[in-house]
Amino acid sequence: MAELWRYSLADRPKADGGPFAVHRLVQDFTRRQMSEERRRAAIAETLTWIVPSFGASNQDVRNWPVQDPLVPHAEAILAAAETIGAPEPTSALMNNLAQLHQAKVRFGLAEPLMRRALAIDEAAYGPDHP
Numbered sequence: 209m210a211e212l213w214r215y216s217l218a219d220r221p222k223a224d225g226g227p228f229a230v231h232r233l234v235q236d237f238t239r240r241q242m243s244e245e246r247r248r249a250a251i252a253e254t255l256t257w258i259v260p261s262f263g264a265s266n267q268d269v270r271n272w273p274v275q276d277p278l279v280p281h282a283e284a285i286l287a288a289a290e291t292i293g294a295p296e297p298t299s300a301l302m303n304n305l306a307q308l309h310q311a312k313v314r315f316g317l318a319e320p321l322m323r324r325a326l327a328i329d330e331a332a333y334g335p336d337h338p
Contacts, residue, residue, distance in 0.1 A: 248292045254285050255297040262304035267311045275308060295332035299325040 212218035217231040242250065261278050265271045282305050289298040306321035329337070 251285065251288050251292050252294060252297075255289055255294065255301065258282055258285060259297050259301050259304070262301060262308060266304055266308040272308075272312070279305065279308070295328050299328040299332075302328070 212234060213220055217234050219229045258278060258281060262275060262282060266275060282301060286298065286301060302321045302325035306318040306325065309318035
């Protein structure tokens with residue numbers, strides 16, 4: 209990490225334990241070095257971290273300051289998650305993210321996510337599943 213900090217390829221973590229950033233080139237290089245098995249595991253693990261962040265509380269405006277910075281990350285992991293075939297957490301995150309967009313009157317962003325989540329669930333569980 210010291211070398212990454214030295215070349216400004218990562219920001220040092222905040223003293224309060226807050227987030228830190230890693231340059232996109234480092235992220236891309238790291239992803240390209242992963243085996244397919246490790247990539248699948250990383251995507252699945254990331255889903256377990258981010259899905260709870262967009263739970264039933266996405267209608268509550270008090271949670272939006274926490275959720276808003278996570279939206280680009282959720283969108284990125286959704287793009288990756290569809291490649292590994294994890295229907296349950298993927299459709300749940302799509303639905304929850306769509307509900308956040310709907311609550312913020314971003315219907316153009318919400319509808320495609322809702323339709324895709326429905327298609328994933330129908331493919332996984334059948335069209336008559338409750």
